[in-house]
Amino acid sequence: MRKWIIFSSLFLLSGCSLDPDSADQYVAEEKLDAEIDVSAGHIQIATSPGADVSVSFWPEGGQRETLPMQEGKDGVFTAQKRIIEKGIYFVKADIQTNGQHIMPTKKIWVGVEADVEQNGPSVDMKHHH
Amino acid sequence: MEQSRRHYQWIWRWHFYAGLIFAPFLLVLAITGAVYLFKAEIEHALYADLYDVKPQSEMMPASHMFAGVKEQYPHAVITRYRPADSADRSAEIGITDHDGTAMTVFVDPHTMQIMGTFDDTDRIMDKLEKIHGELMAGTVGDRLVELAACWALILIITGAYLWWPRKKERIWGVVLPRFSKGSRTLVRDLHVVPAAWISAGMFFLIMTGLPWSGFWGTQVQNAATNSGEGYPPSIWVGEAPLSGLKTEDVADVGWSAENLPVPQSVQSAYVPLSIDDVIHIINERGIKPGYDLFIPQEKTGVYTVSAFPPKAQDEVTMHIDQYTGAVLADYRYEDYGPAGKAIALGITLHKGSQFGMINKLTGLAVCIGMILVIVSGLLLWRKRKHGAPARPAAGVAKGLWALIIMLGILFPLAGASMLGVWIIDQIAKRVRGGFAA
Numbered sequence: 349m350r351k352w353i354i355f356s357s358l359f360l361l362s363g364c365s366l367d368p369d370s371a372d373q374y375v376a377e378e379k380l381d382a383e384i385d386v387s388a389g390h391i392q393i394a395t396s397p398g399a400d401v402s403v404s405f406w407p408e409g410g411q412r413e414t415l416p417m418q419e420g421k422d423g424v425f426t427a428q429k430r431i432i433e434k435g436i437y438f439v440k441a442d443i444q445t446n447g448q449h450i451m452p453t454k455k456i457w458v459g460v461e462a463d464v465e466q467n468g469p470s471v472d473m474k475h476h477h
Numbered sequence: 478m479e480q481s482r483r484h485y486q487w488i489w490r491w492h493f494y495a496g497l498i499f500a501p502f503l504l505v506l507a508i509t510g511a512v513y514l515f516k517a518e519i520e521h522a523l524y525a526d527l528y529d530v531k532p533q534s535e536m537m538p539a540s541h542m543f544a545g546v547k548e549q550y551p552h553a554v555i556t557r558y559r560p561a562d563s564a565d566r567s568a569e570i571g572i573t574d575h576d577g578t579a580m581t582v583f584v585d586p587h588t589m590q591i592m593g594t595f596d597d598t599d600r601i602m603d604k605l606e607k608i609h610g611e612l613m614a615g616t617v618g619d620r621l622v623e624l625a626a627c628w629a630l631i632l633i634i635t636g637a638y639l640w641w642p643r644k645k646e647r648i649w650g651v652v653l654p655r656f657s658k659g660s661r662t663l664v665r666d667l668h669v670v671p672a673a674w675i676s677a678g679m680f681f682l683i684m685t686g687l688p689w690s691g692f693w694g695t696q697v698q699n700a701a702t703n704s705g706e707g708y709p710p711s712i713w714v715g716e717a718p719l720s721g722l723k724t725e726d727v728a729d730v731g732w733s734a735e736n737l738p739v740p741q742s743v744q745s746a747y748v749p750l751s752i753d754d755v756i757h758i759i760n761e762r763g764i765k766p767g768y769d770l771f772i773p774q775e776k777t778g779v780y781t782v783s784a785f786p787p788k789a790q791d792e793v794t795m796h797i798d799q800y801t802g803a804v805l806a807d808y809r810y811e812d813y814g815p816a817g818k819a820i821a822l823g824i825t826l827h828k829g830s831q832f833g834m835i836n837k838l839t840g841l842a843v844c845i846g847m848i849l850v851i852v853s854g855l856l857l858w859r860k861r862k863h864g865a866p867a868r869p870a871a872g873v874a875k876g877l878w879a880l881i882i883m884l885g886i887l888f889p890l891a892g893a894s895m896l897g898v899w900i901i902d903q904i905a906k907r908v909r910g911g912f913a914a
Contacts, residue, residue, distance in 0.1 A: 364696045364699045364703075366703060370702050370705075373705030373814075374808065375808070376806075379803075451754055452801045452802070454745050454748070456744070
């Protein structure tokens with residue numbers, strides 16, 4: 349009987365902890381990501397090949413325009429866009445596959461100081477301390 | 478015959494002491510549980526002026542309501558959004574004020590009018606839940622409730638043994654109380670008979686309530702989640718996935734600067750998704766309002782959709798990357814393992830929401846039965862002439878030991894307390910033995 353008492357005390361003391369990889373045992377979502385690069389007059393979106401991609405562009409508080417995109421190899425899409433005025437602009441990629449719909453957005457500051465902490469398009473959640 | 482009489486005495490002694498010690502806790506659980514079953518009805522009556530709005534066809538986008546709340550509470554941080562789930566119900570926006578107070582703002586989704594705000598700690602049903610779950614005493618309270626629940630199982634098992642009719646074909650005093658045999662018999666019957674009737678319900682409420690407990694519940698949930706048989710992680714135990722940080726800071730880019738009249742610095746950075754885009758993604762996944770959307774507070778945090786409606790089959794837990802909107806995890810009832818499904822169904826049955834009013838009334842009947850059994854049990858104790866029962870001289874049968882040890886292993890907290898009782902009992906035996914010698 350003493351053995352049983354020792355066994356139950358051991359069970360009591362040894363906690364059962366959660367496996368950090370336990371999510372692998374359950375249903376997983378398709379992984380979809382995209383990189384938006386803005387440089388030298390063009391916008392490049394790198395994402396999964398075969399994805400549906402559309403890109404919109406707008407100056408802060410201004411009209412949105414959809415940029416015509418050219419599909420290159422391996423899920424790389426490009427568009428030409430020149431900015432000639434100082435200001436803040438947004439590039440938003442709308443990317444859809446069978447399993448995912450993502451819309452990463454990049455903010456661009458041309459000739460003005462970057463203020464990413466204050467003026468994201470969503471409600472500011474930072475600086476609450 | 479003598480042997481079974483001795484067993485009866487042992488079990489009766491256990492039942493007596495366990496009942497006496499845990500009666501106050503079980504009484505609290507039964508009373509708070511009985512009220513909490515009607516949470517939805519009570520809250521609707523209490524907060525009708527915050528809940529009810531005049532129905533209109535158009536609803537404002539979340540971003541407008543957020544802006545309205547930000548205007549009213551400029552120093553607050555928005556932590557939660559619960560869209561209106563019908564045209565005549567307000568939307569809820571959870572905020573944390575600059576001094577750390579968590580509050581809920583009720584907004585008319587048609588007119589954007591703020592209907593009222595209350596401090597979340599004032600929510601009466603939350604207080605009741607805290608008493609029911611941890612006696613308002615944090616971890617210590619949680620362990621005490623768990624201990625009371627485990628000992629209630631022991632009370633049911635020992636009680637069933639004591640109740641078990643030893644003469645065939647007896648009805649009175651077994652399934653029906655005897656009213657004409659004196660007050661002591663009546664009190665005994667008012668303890669034993671209702672207990673027999675509700676024991677299955679009580680057993681069910683204890684077993685479905687235990688997964689909530691901080692010690693046993695967490696262990697079982699961890700083991701179930703690890704094995705793939707339980708809830709997927711982040712619903713009960715485990716962390717939510719993280720949003721992928723792309724570039725942490727603003728990056729300089731050599732974009733179309735050469736096209737500008739004067740060379741300018743050009744910088745870019747990813748910005749979080751707008752709340753309206755998040756709602757759009759949630760809608761695309763076929764999730765109907767009635768959920769809470771938790772807003773990320775850290776750079777790597779995620780938007781979490783959490784829906785625990787009345788029926789377990791409609792539950793949703795979904796995590797969304799705050800920068801891309803990618804759904805990192807989308808767990809529904811059908812994605813739970815078999816143990817997770819059983820626990821989830823147990824929870825909605827325990828709360829009385831799974832089958833609506835019939836479910837609630839069944840729960841209420843068990844709670845009232847428990848109160849009756851506890852009160853009559855205490856009366857039985859008061860009516861005793863000889864004080865506490867003496868320690869029976871004979872030992873306990875091997876089978877009984879096996880049952881006790883098995884219970885102790887299945888419920889380690891109860892096991893530890895039984896070990897404590899056993900040690901005290903041994904000391905008592907020695908001391909008494911010493912006196913005798």
